[in-house]
Amino acid sequence: MHDSGTGSGDPAPSTSGVDQEFLALERELTVFLRRARASSGEMSREVHPDLEAAAYGLLVCLDEWGGQRATDLAGYIGVGRATMSRQLRALEDLGLVTREQDPGDGRAFLIRLTEEGRDRLRRVRDARRAEYVRKLDGWDRAEVAELARLLHHLNARAAE
Secondary structure, three states, X not given: OOOOOOOOOOOOOOOOOOOHXXXXXXXXXXXXXXXXXXXXXXXXXXXXXXXXXXXXXXXXXXXXXXXXXXXXXXXXXOOOHHHHHHHHHHXXXXXXXXXXXXXXXXXXXXXXXXXXXXXXXXXXXXXXXXXXXXXXXXXXXXXXXHHHHHHHHXXXXXXX
8 A cells, every 4th residue: 555655545635626435435446345345246156156146136136135126126126128138147147146027017016036046145245244343343343333324325325
């Protein structure tokens, strides 16, 4: 890592008028997202060796929310209908999700986890939570809750 030479490990002050707090936020989010992508790839392969990393988030949504329409999933994840359709087809082919007719609208379908999909995902999610507990050892639970709250707030704003 590069040290700014200030002795504090923090970036050197800028005279360009750039907001240092937002530069620091960008730097930390870049590192966090890079690590999250790598972690998501590992977790998806633990669910199924042929599972794309991007599809892991879909499985998490279905696990937490139950049956969802493909259009709702696409909107939440922020991808187009074609991309969502391709990802869901791959998940179906792997036996991780199934499509069922929506009882509220016979023209629509709900995507649900299969039992195999739920079991595989839960094993990986349990291991992931144990890893968070290990990495955040020494953090107060209020700090963990505050981090979750702030990330939720950031995600909600990003969805706008």
